[in-house]
Amino acid sequence: MPKWAKFIIAFLLLPVCFGALKTLWLVLKASESADTFWAIMLAGAACWVVIFYLLPKPMWVYVFGHELTHAVWTWLFGGRVKKFKANAKGGHVVVTKHNFLIALAPYFFPIYVALLVAIFAIGHLIWNWKPFEMWFHLLIGAAYAFHVTLTWHILKTRQSDITQQGYFFSSVIIFLGNIGVLIVGLPLLTAKVRLLTAMEWWFRSTADVLNRIGNLFS
Template identity: 40%
Template sequence: MAAKKKRKTTLHHGRRRGARTKVSAPIVRRAANHSAWLIPTRWVKFVIAIFLLPICAILTQTFFTVFARATVTQRLWAAEEFWFFSLGAVLWLIAFFGLPRPMLVYVFGHELTHALWVLLMGGRVSRFRVGRDGGHIVTDRNNFWIALAPYFFPLYSLIAIAGYGVLGMFFNVQPYGRLLYALIGATWAFHFTFACWMIPKKQTDLTDHGTFFSLVVIYLMNLALLSVMLVLASSQISFADLGREFVANADKFAHWLTSL
């Protein structure tokens, strides 16, 4: 299928209900309350996104500072985990730009991520449909976490990690640790490239909750995930180190803000 063809993975909401007996009730008309203000939720989310921008900036500075320190002073670039992760990512990039894109695999993972987050939020999934031209789920619950989850939740990377852990309970999989890092690199690159490729295609997942708000949340969550991966990949970096750097950068930002 041509790569330029637009494909939509639409998240449908609502449950089919059985027929019910209608009960007539008297209609009560109330005078409109002109003093009440009705603020669209998109406006509220837009304001929230503006307040999230400083957090994005602070976390970005924190990530690149810690990454540069680990690369230069702690020789992260020389670790085999880094090289095999990078190898997997590069191999996927070659496949993404040079081979037919596995749309069915992507759409399945996209809709499965929606479904998993519906279940995490206590909802129900009554229909799950996947095809090469798109897919959808029918559910009784919807919020921005469910809608945006496929853009920051690397499902296939987590499946690879979980599979490695399960196999490790029965077999000695330690010699295949390099393969795991390569798989994580390839699957995370799969997640990242498809997310970047689909975002400009006016997905309803983003527009339903406001595109600006959605993009800020997606960026922040992906950066947080990268920060966690950086800590796990480097034995010299701990979550405490990352937290201290974040607090220091937040303090610098606060001083800069008060000096304006």
């Protein structure tokens, strides 16, 4: 798809972005009573932020996760990974499937958070890890902060994934992806709002934005 077409698509997605922002606010408001969850998760995030600023950045861990995300999304779309390389200086994967989601997934999909959720879910199912839920939330906070800080860090340099897709299109997709992860993840983690309710809020918020835009031209 040519970049000019992606630019138009990104522009048309802007109302969805505004709807997502409003929805995230509604989800946060609905989840604010989950005091224990927020306290522990934010503590985990704070721990990582201290590490991020005071200690050498573990770039090889980030790069491995970055390339693994490309690989995972390639598998999700039915492709194959032919080559995988990751180290502190950089990495790359050779895959048989290509699309904008595979290219941009590392910038919005927190792979280490997903791995933690999968491990805890399996462990809880088999061994009843309810007593370790506090540590799970702590690690979730740290892992998500890891994703946000190091993604922001590498975005300060030129990324071929983004230049190939176009800056505006990539920005919109990355924004939507990150907000979408929170809109889906917070209801599941806090259990204070149903996921379907959050999706309904997103739909209605986007429709409201479109109605407001329509009123400007009526």
